[in-house]
Amino acid sequence: MLTQPDVTGEFLVFRIQDQEFCLEVSSVREIRSATKTVPLPNAPKDVKGLINLRGVVLPILDVTSRLGLTIVSPPVNPVIIVVEFGPSLVGLEVDVVDDIISVSEAQMQEIPIVPTGGIQEFVRGIINISGRLICVLAIDRIFPAREMAVE
Amino acid sequence: MFGQSLPPEVLGPIKEVFFQECEELLSALETGLESLKQGSADPETVNMVFRAVHSIKGGAANFEFLPLAQFSHVFEAVLSDFRSGSLAACPALFEDLLCAADALRELVAEAKGGGTPPNTESVLAALAAYAHPKDGAASPIVDHDTAFHAQKPQERAWRIEFRAEPSLYRNANDPVPLFRELGRLGDLHVELDDRALPGLPELRPDNTYLSWSCILRTPLSEQNIWNVFEFVVGEDCRLDILPCTIDPVKGPFADSPRTGEAVFTPRPGHPQQNRVIRVDLDRVDRLFNLVEELLVQQTTFNHIAGDNLIPDALPVYAEFRRLSHEIQEGLLAIRSQSLKPVFQRMGGLVRQLERTTGKAVKFTTIGGESEIDRSVLERLAEPLTHLIRNAIDHGLEPAHERERAGKPLAGSITLSAYHRFGRIVIEVADDGRGIDRDRIVATAISHGLVGANEYLSEQEIDALIFRPGFSTASDVSEISGRGVGMDVVNKCVRALGGRISVSSRKGVGTTFLLSLPLTLTLLEGMTVKAGDGYFIVPIASLRETIQLGSQDVKLFGSDKVIRYGDDFIPLVSLAAVLGYRGVGDTPGPIGMVIEDDLGERVVVAVDDILGQQQIVVKEIQGGMRADHGVSAATILGDGQVALIVDINGIVERLKPGAMRATNRSEAEGKRAIC
Numbered sequence: 001m002l003t004q005p006d007v008t009g010e011f012l013v014f015r016i017q018d019q020e021f022c023l024e025v026s027s028v029r030e031i032r033s034a035t036k037t038v039p040l041p042n043a044p045k046d047v048k049g050l051i052n053l054r055g056v057v058l059p060i061l062d063v064t065s066r067l068g069l070t071i072v073s074p075p076v077n078p079v080i081i082v083v084e085f086g087p088s089l090v091g092l093e094v095d096v097v098d099d100i101i102s103v104s105e106a107q108m109q110e111i112p113i114v115p116t117g118g119i120q121e122f123v124r125g126i127i128n129i130s131g132r133l134i135c136v137l138a139i140d141r142i143f144p145a146r147e148m149a150v151e
Numbered sequence: 152m153f154g155q156s157l158p159p160e161v162l163g164p165i166k167e168v169f170f171q172e173c174e175e176l177l178s179a180l181e182t183g184l185e186s187l188k189q190g191s192a193d194p195e196t197v198n199m200v201f202r203a204v205h206s207i208k209g210g211a212a213n214f215e216f217l218p219l220a221q222f223s224h225v226f227e228a229v230l231s232d233f234r235s236g237s238l239a240a241c242p243a244l245f246e247d248l249l250c251a252a253d254a255l256r257e258l259v260a261e262a263k264g265g266g267t268p269p270n271t272e273s274v275l276a277a278l279a280a281y282a283h284p285k286d287g288a289a290s291p292i293v294d295h296d297t298a299f300h301a302q303k304p305q306e307r308a309w310r311i312e313f314r315a316e317p318s319l320y321r322n323a324n325d326p327v328p329l330f331r332e333l334g335r336l337g338d339l340h341v342e343l344d345d346r347a348l349p350g351l352p353e354l355r356p357d358n359t360y361l362s363w364s365c366i367l368r369t370p371l372s373e374q375n376i377w378n379v380f381e382f383v384v385g386e387d388c389r390l391d392i393l394p395c396t397i398d399p400v401k402g403p404f405a406d407s408p409r410t411g412e413a414v415f416t417p418r419p420g421h422p423q424q425n426r427v428i429r430v431d432l433d434r435v436d437r438l439f440n441l442v443e444e445l446l447v448q449q450t451t452f453n454h455i456a457g458d459n460l461i462p463d464a465l466p467v468y469a470e471f472r473r474l475s476h477e478i479q480e481g482l483l484a485i486r487s488q489s490l491k492p493v494f495q496r497m498g499g500l501v502r503q504l505e506r507t508t509g510k511a512v513k514f515t516t517i518g519g520e521s522e523i524d525r526s527v528l529e530r531l532a533e534p535l536t537h538l539i540r541n542a543i544d545h546g547l548e549p550a551h552e553r554e555r556a557g558k559p560l561a562g563s564i565t566l567s568a569y570h571r572f573g574r575i576v577i578e579v580a581d582d583g584r585g586i587d588r589d590r591i592v593a594t595a596i597s598h599g600l601v602g603a604n605e606y607l608s609e610q611e612i613d614a615l616i617f618r619p620g621f622s623t624a625s626d627v628s629e630i631s632g633r634g635v636g637m638d639v640v641n642k643c644v645r646a647l648g649g650r651i652s653v654s655s656r657k658g659v660g661t662t663f664l665l666s667l668p669l670t671l672t673l674l675e676g677m678t679v680k681a682g683d684g685y686f687i688v689p690i691a692s693l694r695e696t697i698q699l700g701s702q703d704v705k706l707f708g709s710d711k712v713i714r715y716g717d718d719f720i721p722l723v724s725l726a727a728v729l730g731y732r733g734v735g736d737t738p739g740p741i742g743m744v745i746e747d748d749l750g751e752r753v754v755v756a757v758d759d760i761l762g763q764q765q766i767v768v769k770e771i772q773g774g775m776r777a778d779h780g781v782s783a784a785t786i787l788g789d790g791q792v793a794l795i796v797d798i799n800g801i802v803e804r805l806k807p808g809a810m811r812a813t814n815r816s817e818a819e820g821k822r823a824i825c
Binding site for chain 1: 444
C-alpha cells in the first residue's frame with residue numbers, strides 16, 4: 001500500500017565552519033553572493049551592515065559571530081540568504097549553501113543539553129539524516145532586532 | 152439579509168465596502184451637523200445628514216449589526232422630525248446630534264473591529280427625549296432599496312443656452328470655469344454652436360462668435376444653476392435656463408445641430424460620487440514602491456551611462472526622467488488625503504472632553520481641506536490628541552476664572568492648517584491662561600534641568616516644556632496624565648521629521664505650531680562624504696556650510712569648538728559622532744552648521760559635499776531603527792547605500808559629553824553679563 005511519507009517540511013541546508021544548519025525553505029526569498037556592506041552606526045555587533053538589494057535596504061547578519069562559532073578558515077565565497085523576517089527582509093551571511101532536504105517528523109530531534117550552551121537559544125531542533133547533524137535555526141530568535149529595541 | 156445567505160469570503164469584501172462607505176457617510180454627517188450648528192439652514196445639508204444616517208442604518212441592518220442598526224434607527228427618527236420641521240433647531244439639539252454622531256462612529260468601529268461595545272445609553276436617552284410623540288416617522292430598519300446607496304432626490308433636466316458677449320472677456324471672465332462649475336451640479340452635456348464664426352479675414356479678435364447649449368441633469372434647484380452665472384449675468388452674456396424633457400431615445404440634442412460636443416468633468420479635488428473610484432491602499436503602495444525602484448534604477452543608469460549616451464539618446468533619456476518623476480508625483484497625489492478626517496476626530500475629542508471636564512469649548516477648524524501624504528496623516532492624530540487634551544485640561548481656565556478675566560465663558564480652541572514652503576503647518580491655538588513661565592522655571596530648577604541663577608529667555612523657558620519628564624500640572628489629571636505630555640508630542644513630531652514650537656502670552660492664550668513635511672517618502676537632502684561612507688544631511692536642519700579655517704577652531708580641553716558669529720559652538724566629525732572613527736581624528740575640511748528642533752547648534756565636519764537632491768527615503772529592513780544618529784537610508788546613483796543623518800539624534804549623542812555643557816554655560820554666562 002502506498003502511503004504518503006511523513007514529511008514535515010523542506011529545509012535549505014547551509015554550512016558555517018563545517019557545521020550544518022538549515023532554515024525552512026518557505027521563509028527563504030533568495031540566495032546571492034555576499035557584497036560589501038555599509039556599516040550601520042550603533043547596530044548590534046553581529047549586524048555587519050547594510051546592502052542594497054534592488055532598492056531595498058537590507059541589514060546583513062553575520063551568522064558565524066551571532067552563533068558564537070570560532071572561525072578556523074575564512075569562507076572563500078560567502079553567500080547571503082535573504083529570509084523573510086516578520087513583514088520585512090533580512091540577510092544572513094553564511095559560508096556555503098548546500099542543498100534542500102525533505103525532513104520527516106521522525107528525523108526531527110530535540111536539542112541536546114550541552115555544557116557550554118550559547119547556541120541552543122537560536123536552534124529550534126536538530127535533524128539526523130544518516131548520521132549528519134543539522135541544526136534548525138529559529139529566524140525570529142537569531143535576528144537581534146528585539147535586543148536593539150531594549151537598548 | 153446577507154448574514155445567513157452568503158459565505159464569508161463573499162461577505163467580507165461587501166462588508167469592507169460598507170465600512171468604507173460608513174467612513175464617508177460619517178464624515179459627511181459630521182460636516183453637515185457642524186454647518187447646521189453654525190446656523191446654516193440649507194435644506195440640502197439637512198437631507199444629506201438624514202441620508203447619511205439612513206444609509207448606515209440600511210447597511211447595518213443588512214449585515215445584522217444590531218446595536219448599530221437600532222441606534223441609527225433612533226437617530227434617524229430625530230433627524231426625520233428635524234427635517235420635517237416638527238423639531239425646531241436649537242444649539243442643544245445640535246450638541247446632542249453631534250454626540251450621537253460620535254456614538255455612531257464608535258458603533259461603526261465596534262461593528263468593524265469588535266471590541267467592547269460603546270455605552271450609548273445616555274446618548275440614546277437624549278435622543279429619545281426628542282422623539283416625536285406619534286413616532287413612526289422613521290422608515291423600518293430593513294430597507295432594501297436604500298441599503299447601500301443614499302436615496303437620490305428627484306433629478307430634473309435643464310436646458311441652458313449661453314452666449315458670451317465681448318464684455319464677458321473684457322471683464323476677465325471665461326466661460327470654461329462656468330461649465331466646470333455646472334459639471335459639479337450634475338450630469339452635464341455641452342454643445343458648442345460655432346455657426347456664427349466667420350472666416351479668418353472677417354474674424355475680429357475682440358468680438359465673440361460662440362454660443363453653447365447645455366443639458367444639465369441635477370437634483371438641485373434652478374437657483375443653484377443661476378448662482379453659477381452670478382458674476383456674468385447682465386450685459387456679459389445672454390442666458391436662458393429652461394426646464395426640459397429628455398427624449399430617452401434621441402438624447403438631449405436630438406433636435407439641435409451637432410457641431411461639436413464636450414463633456415466637462417469636475418476638477419480633481421472636488422470629488423463627485425461618480426468620479427471617484429475606491430482603490431485598496433496596498434495596491435497604491437505597491438505601485439509606489441515600484442516607482443521608487445524605477446527612480447533608483449534611473450539614477451543608477453545615469454551614474455553608469457549618463458555621460459556616455461549617444462546624442463540621439465539624450466532627449467529620449469531626458470523625457471524618460473521627466474516622465475518617471477511625473478509618475479511619482481502623480482502617485483504621491485493619489486496617496487494624498489485631506490486633513491479633514493483627523494480634524495473631525497479632534498472635533499469628537501473636544502466634545503468628549505467638554506463632557507468630562509465640564510468646560511465649554513468653541514472648536515474651530517481652518518484649512519482641513521489641505522492635503523498631505525498618507526504616511527504623515529496616519530501619524531498625526533497622536534500628537535494632535537495630546538495637544539488638544541492639554542489645551543482643554545491646562546490651557547483653558549474654568550468658567551469662573553474666565554468670567555473674572557472678562558473672557559467669553561466658552562473657551563476657544565482653533566485647529567488650523569496651511570501649506571508653507573513645501574511643508575504643512577498645523578496650529579493648535581487656545582485662548583486660555585497662557586504658559587506660566589515662573590512656574591516652569593521653578594519646576595525646571597526643582598527637577599535640576601536648569602541652575603537656580605541661570606538667565607533664560609522666554610523662548611528658552613517655553614522650550615523647557617518639551618523636555619522629557621517635564622510636567623507642571625500641580626494636580627494629576629486623568630485626562631492629560633502626569634509627566635507624559637509635551638515631550639511625547641515633541642517625540643511624535645520629531646519622528647515625523649517635523650518641528651514643534653510654542654508661543655504664549657500670559658492671560659491671552661497659547662499656540663502650538665507644528666511644521667511637518669508633506670511626505671515621509673521624499674526628502675530634500677545634501678549628500679556628503681565622511682570617513683568611508685556617504686550620508687544624507689536633511690536640508691531642513693542645515694543652516695549653512697562653512698570652510699573650516701583653522702583660525703576659527705579652538706581647542707576646548709580635548710574637544711573642539713568653533714567661533715560662529717558671537718558664539719562658540721561644538722565642532723565634531725560626522726564619522727566620529729556616528730562611531731566610525733575615534734573622536735580624536737582630524738575633522739574634514741567642510742563644516743555643516745546644523746540645528747536641532749530645540750535650536751541647539753552643532754558644526755559637523757565632513758570630507759566632501761556631493762550635492763543637493765531629492766532623495767527617496769528607504770526604511771532599513773528588519774526593524775533596525777538606530778535611534779542615535781541615523782533615521783533611515785537611501786540608495787545613491789551608484790547603487791550604494793547612504794545613511795540619512797538624524798540631526799536630533801546627533802545632538803542628543805553629544806549631550807552626556809562635555810562639549811554641549813561647555814558651550815551652554817559659556818553662552819549663558821555671556822548673556823548674563825550683557
